[in-house]
Amino acid sequence: xxxxxxxxxxxxxxxxxxxxxxxxxxxxxxxxxxxxxxxxxxxxxxxxxxxxxxxxxxxxxxxxxxxxxxxxxxxxxxxxxxxxxxxxxxxxxxxxxxxxxxxxxxxxxxxxxxxxxxxxxxxxxxxxxxxxxxxxxxxxxxxxxxxxxxxxxxxxxxxxxxxxxxxxxxxxxxxxxxxxxxxxxxxxxxxxxxxxxxxxxxxxxxxxxxxxxxxxxxxxxxxxxxxxxxxxxxxxxxxxxxxxxxxxxxxxxxxxxxxxxxxxxxxxxxxxxxxxxxxxxxxxxxxxxxxxxxxxxxxxxxxxxxxxxxxxxxxxxxxxxxxxxxxxxxxxxxxxxxxxxxxxxxxxxxxxxxxxxxxxxxxxxxxxxxxxxxxxxxxxxxxxxxxxxxxxxxxxxxxxxxxxxxxxxxxxxxxxxxxxxxxxxxxxxxxxxxxxxxxx
Numbered sequence: 001x002x003x004x005x006x007x008x009x010x011x012x013x014x015x016x017x018x019x020x021x022x023x024x025x026x027x028x029x030x031x032x033x034x035x036x037x038x039x040x041x042x043x044x045x046x047x048x049x050x051x052x053x054x055x056x057x058x059x060x061x062x063x064x065x066x067x068x069x070x071x072x073x074x075x076x077x078x079x080x081x082x083x084x085x086x087x088x089x090x091x092x093x094x095x096x097x098x099x100x101x102x103x104x105x106x107x108x109x110x111x112x113x114x115x116x117x118x119x120x121x122x123x124x125x126x127x128x129x130x131x132x133x134x135x136x137x138x139x140x141x142x143x144x145x146x147x148x149x150x151x152x153x154x155x156x157x158x159x160x161x162x163x164x165x166x167x168x169x170x171x172x173x174x175x176x177x178x179x180x181x182x183x184x185x186x187x188x189x190x191x192x193x194x195x196x197x198x199x200x201x202x203x204x205x206x207x208x209x210x211x212x213x214x215x216x217x218x219x220x221x222x223x224x225x226x227x228x229x230x231x232x233x234x235x236x237x238x239x240x241x242x243x244x245x246x247x248x249x250x251x252x253x254x255x256x257x258x259x260x261x262x263x264x265x266x267x268x269x270x271x272x273x274x275x276x277x278x279x280x281x282x283x284x285x286x287x288x289x290x291x292x293x294x295x296x297x298x299x300x301x302x303x304x305x306x307x308x309x310x311x312x313x314x315x316x317x318x319x320x321x322x323x324x325x326x327x328x329x330x331x332x333x334x335x336x337x338x339x340x341x342x343x344x345x346x347x348x349x350x351x352x353x354x355x356x357x358x359x360x361x362x363x364x365x366x367x368x369x370x371x372x373x374x375x376x377x378x379x380x381x382x383x384x385x386x387x388x389x390x391x392x393x394x395x396x397x398x399x400x401x402x403x404x405x406x407x408x409x410x411x412x413x414x415x416x417x418x419x420x421x422x423x424x425x426x427x428x429x430x431x432x433x434x435x436x437x438x439x440x
Contacts, residue, residue, distance in 0.1 A: 030146050101159075342427075421439075
């Protein structure tokens with residue numbers, strides 16, 4: 001409406017929201033940093049959210065549907081309502097897919113959207129059995145600037161829909177039907193079942209094939225219909241209610257609620273919401289004043305589950321400056337919560353180590369302290385043995401400043417808290433490797 005001049009009366013937004021609220025329940029978010037054609041943006045969104053959008057001449061509106069399985073009790077076209085000799089079946093082998101790769105979580109709105117290096121993550125799915133059956137791979141790559149970072153379940157849904165629909169190339173059907181006052185007229189975009197003698201399953205039995213009408217032409221005696229085969233992966237109500245966030249690459253200052261609000265509708269009581277820190281991934285912080293992982297604020301009754309397969313780690317404190325006559329900087333905090341959270345199969349939650357103090361050598365020379373251990377390690381002023389996420393900085397042997405702290409220990413300065421909000425947490429499957437104080 002704002003940029004393409006489409007009249008408001010053509011867009012029944014309430015109907016669109018009812019459709020997506022019932023059958024999609026996902027959000028798609030991006031920042032548009034430079035002028036981009038509306039048709040390009042809309043086409044990307046239709047593909048990446050698996051939608052069907054079309055013009056309805058009868059109601060004079062733009063219709064929207066979420067692609068989904070055609071119900072088994074959908075209305076049927078068969079010999080009773082198809083004009084004899086009108087059915088034409090066209091094979092479309094060029095539409096087959098066996099592998100789908102979706103890149104998502106664009107690193108910057110100014111990044112080139114068609115380059116793999118512009119994205120944080122990639123979801124890959126393949127049907128190896130189909131590749132054996134057809135004798136080769138059929139590959140599709142999607143550059144999804146609409147799926148934000150941490151949205152792997154959403155990217156996986158797109159892949160599953162693509163493979164469910166195109167792992168066997170869909171056929172196109174053309175046929176004619178006649179007017180019958182006792183039968184509901186066909187509707188463009190609606191799903192039906194097509195039952196005809198040429199249509200058989202792998203066992204040679206006649207089959208009612210799911211179809212979606214893509215072209216509907218009224219004639220003097222009835223309708224000429226074009227439809228696509230619509231075999232589809234089925235998503236259960238549990239799948240639609242899935243509220244999982246996956247942190248699959250190192251990140252700083254993660255806020256669970258902020259990430260959630262970019263991917264899913266507003267949370268309500270009794271929602272099961274899951275966050276997974278993948279194995280090998282560290283959630284860290286760029287400041288000792290900010291926790292590495294902030295659970296955020298949630299409505300009462302939300303069921304929050306955190307699986308730490310990798311590590312949550314506070315920032316290491318800086319070592320004292322040379323000639324500062326001071327102590328090192330304290331370490332940063334790892335996990336902060338003021339909402340009940342179940343932590344399942346915890347691996348590592350480490351505070352940031354405190355920085356090393358200054359040391360006086362021979363009464364005249366002063367040397368800076370080592371940096372504290374942290375995902376972003378603290379700096380040190382005589383860097384020979386540098387602090388890392390795995391080790392605290394150590395003084396240069398014989399003359400450097402004081403040693404820095406590991407997560408559970410202090411340099412001259414204190415380490416941070418491993419957990420702030422310990423009373424809000426329950427552990428399932430063991431507490432894992434927690435290093436540093438637990439408070440509140």
